[in-house]
Amino acid sequence: MFRSTVITSRFYSQVSHITTPIYYPNAKPHLGHLYSSLMSDVFHRWQLLQGNESLFTTGTDEHGLKIQLASHKNGYKTPKEFVDRLYEDFIQVDKAFGIQYTRFIRTTDPDHTENVSKLWKLCHENGYIYKGEHKGWYSVSDETFYPESKVIKDSSSPGKYLNTETNNEVVYHSENNYFFRLSQFRNKLITYIKEHPSFIYPETKKTQILNELQNNPLQDLSISRPEFRLKWGISVPGDESQKIYVWFDALCNYLTSIGGVDAILDNKSNAKLLHKTSEIQMPREWWVNTTHVIGKDIIKFHTIYWPSFLMAAGLPLPRQVVVHSHWICNGTKMSKSLGNVVDPLLMRNCYGSDAVRWFLLENSQLEEDGDFQEDKLFHLTELFASKWGNLINRCCGSKFNLHRAVQFYAAEKNPLKIHSNDTLQKDMDSLLGELEKFPDFMSEKIANFQVASALRQAWSIINEANAFMQNSKPWTRQKTEQDAIIYTCMEASRILAITCQPVIPELANKFLDRIDVMKKNRSASFAKVNMDSNYGIGSNNKGRKVPIQRVSKRHT
Structure with missing residues (x-):
C-alpha cells in the first residue's frame, strides 16, 4: 500500500539536462559506470515519456598522465590512438543496455578543447588564476595533490607513501604551475549550499560537504602541470609550457555539452550541438536545469571545485548534484584479486539487459552501497x-x-x-x-x-x-x-x-x-484507468507468442 506522501517534483521546468560523470577509459566499464548511466537514462526517459524536452550527456575523460603512461606501455604511437580504441568499450556497454544518451562527449572533441580554454580565460581575467611554485604529495592514479595530513607510510612497502582518501600511492615533488584561488570560495560555497538546500542531494552528502567546508580551510588548487611532465592534455592559453589540470578540463564537459561557455553567458546559440536532437535554443535555461549524477568518490570535485570554477568565471551553477553509493558483490568489495568483479556484459548476455536494469535500480539506495547477487x-x-x-x-x-x-x-x-x-x-x-x-x-x-x-x-x-x-x-x-x-x-x-x-x-x-x-x-x-479504449484486438487469438521466455541460471 502507498504511504501518505507529499509529491515534491524536481521537474521545475519543461526542459532538463542530466549528466553522468565522464568516465576515465583506462579500464573496462564496470557496474558502477553502468549504474550512473542507468540512473541518468531512467530520469531522461521519464522526461520524454511526459512529453518534456530532455538532454542526456555521458562520455569519456581522455586526457591525463595515466592515459599518457598507459598508451606508451601498450605500444601505441600516440595517446589519441589509445583513447580512440578505449572509448568504444563505453559505447558498447551503453548500446547493450539501451542507454539513450543524446550526446556522448569526449574531452578530445574540438568543441570541448575550445571551451576549456574559454573557461580558463574567464577565471584568469577575473583574477582567480595565478602562477607559482607547488610542493606536495601527488597521486598519479587520482591525478590530484593531497595535503600532508592525508599522507601515510605504506606499512607493507618501505619508502612508499599512500593517501588516506583512496589508498593510492603518492610521491613528493615540486613544480612551477598555475593555481586557482580556491581559498576565496569557502564562504561563498557555504552560503550557496545553505541557500540552495537541494543543490547537493541526498541530505547526508550535503551535510558532509558543509561540515568539511566549515571545519577545514580551502587551499588554493594547482590547476596545471609542466609540459615536460604531462604532455597529453590541453595547453594553458598563452603558455604552451603548461597543460591544464585534468579535472578542470573534465568538469568543463558539462558546459560544452549544453552549448559552451559563450552560449550560456549570452543565452543564445546559433551552432547545432552534437546531440541527437534539433538545435537547442536558450542554453542558459538548459544549464540551470542541469543535474549531475555522480559516485560518492568524486563528490569533492563536483561540489567544491566545480561550483568554484563556475563562480570564478561568472557562470550560473547547475541545479543539482546527485551523489550515489557504490556496488559490492555478495557482501564484499569487488576486486580482481578476489575474482568477484561483475562484468555487466556477461550478466546482460545471460539474463537480458532489462533484467539487469531493473535489478540495479530495485536493489540500490543513494546512501548505501548496493550488493550485487547473481x-x-x-x-x-x-x-x-x-x-x-x-x-x-x-x-x-x-x-x-x-x-x-x-x-x-x-x-x-x-x-x-x-x-x-x-x-x-x-x-x-x-x-x-x-x-x-x-x-x-x-x-x-x-x-x-x-x-x-x-x-x-x-x-x-x-x-x-x-x-x-x-x-x-x-x-x-x-x-x-x-x-x-x-x-x-x-x-x-x-x-x-x-x-x-x-x-x-x-x-x-x-x-x-x-x-x-x-x-x-x-x-x-x-497511464490512467480507462484511458485506452482501442487495445486487445487479437490478443486472445491462438498461436500468439508469449512476451517473455524463462532463462537458465549461469553456471559458475
Whole structure:
C-alpha cells in the first residue's frame, strides 16, 4: 500500500539536462559506470515519456598522465590512438543496455578543447588564476595533490607513501604551475549550499560537504602541470609550457555539452550541438536545469571545485548534484584479486539487459552501497515470467476476449462491477485505486532518485492483480463479470508497462505489444484507468507468442 506522501517534483521546468560523470577509459566499464548511466537514462526517459524536452550527456575523460603512461606501455604511437580504441568499450556497454544518451562527449572533441580554454580565460581575467611554485604529495592514479595530513607510510612497502582518501600511492615533488584561488570560495560555497538546500542531494552528502567546508580551510588548487611532465592534455592559453589540470578540463564537459561557455553567458546559440536532437535554443535555461549524477568518490570535485570554477568565471551553477553509493558483490568489495568483479556484459548476455536494469535500480539506495547477487538477478527473471508474463498469458487465453472487455468498460464507460461477490468488488476497487495513484508515485520517486520503492510497489500491484485473477476465477463467471476481471488485470499490466518503460524499455514494450496497445498510446498521458479504449484486438487469438521466455541460471 502507498504511504501518505507529499509529491515534491524536481521537474521545475519543461526542459532538463542530466549528466553522468565522464568516465576515465583506462579500464573496462564496470557496474558502477553502468549504474550512473542507468540512473541518468531512467530520469531522461521519464522526461520524454511526459512529453518534456530532455538532454542526456555521458562520455569519456581522455586526457591525463595515466592515459599518457598507459598508451606508451601498450605500444601505441600516440595517446589519441589509445583513447580512440578505449572509448568504444563505453559505447558498447551503453548500446547493450539501451542507454539513450543524446550526446556522448569526449574531452578530445574540438568543441570541448575550445571551451576549456574559454573557461580558463574567464577565471584568469577575473583574477582567480595565478602562477607559482607547488610542493606536495601527488597521486598519479587520482591525478590530484593531497595535503600532508592525508599522507601515510605504506606499512607493507618501505619508502612508499599512500593517501588516506583512496589508498593510492603518492610521491613528493615540486613544480612551477598555475593555481586557482580556491581559498576565496569557502564562504561563498557555504552560503550557496545553505541557500540552495537541494543543490547537493541526498541530505547526508550535503551535510558532509558543509561540515568539511566549515571545519577545514580551502587551499588554493594547482590547476596545471609542466609540459615536460604531462604532455597529453590541453595547453594553458598563452603558455604552451603548461597543460591544464585534468579535472578542470573534465568538469568543463558539462558546459560544452549544453552549448559552451559563450552560449550560456549570452543565452543564445546559433551552432547545432552534437546531440541527437534539433538545435537547442536558450542554453542558459538548459544549464540551470542541469543535474549531475555522480559516485560518492568524486563528490569533492563536483561540489567544491566545480561550483568554484563556475563562480570564478561568472557562470550560473547547475541545479543539482546527485551523489550515489557504490556496488559490492555478495557482501564484499569487488576486486580482481578476489575474482568477484561483475562484468555487466556477461550478466546482460545471460539474463537480458532489462533484467539487469531493473535489478540495479530495485536493489540500490543513494546512501548505501548496493550488493550485487547473481542469485537474486536470476530470481528476478523468474518473477518477470511467472508473475507479470503469466498474468498476461492467462488473460490472453482463448477462453476470454480482452478486446470485448476493453470496448465495454473503456469505450462505453460502463462501471466495473462484480455484483455476485462484495469481497471481490472490494479487491477490484482496491487494485484500481492503486493503479490510479501509481504514475504520480513513480514520478515522485524518479524525481528524487528513489526508483527502488516505486519498483517494489509495481511488484505489489502485479501480485495483487494475480491474486485477484486467481480468487475471482473468471472462467467460471458470466460474460460481463468475466470481462470486468480480465479488463482490470490487463489495465494493471498496461499501466505498469507504460510507466516502467524508462526502466525496462524492451520488456515493457513486449508486454504492451502482447495486448496490442498502439505505439501512439504508450505515453504517460495514457497511464490512467480507462484511458485506452482501442487495445486487445487479437490478443486472445491462438498461436500468439508469449512476451517473455524463462532463462537458465549461469553456471559458475
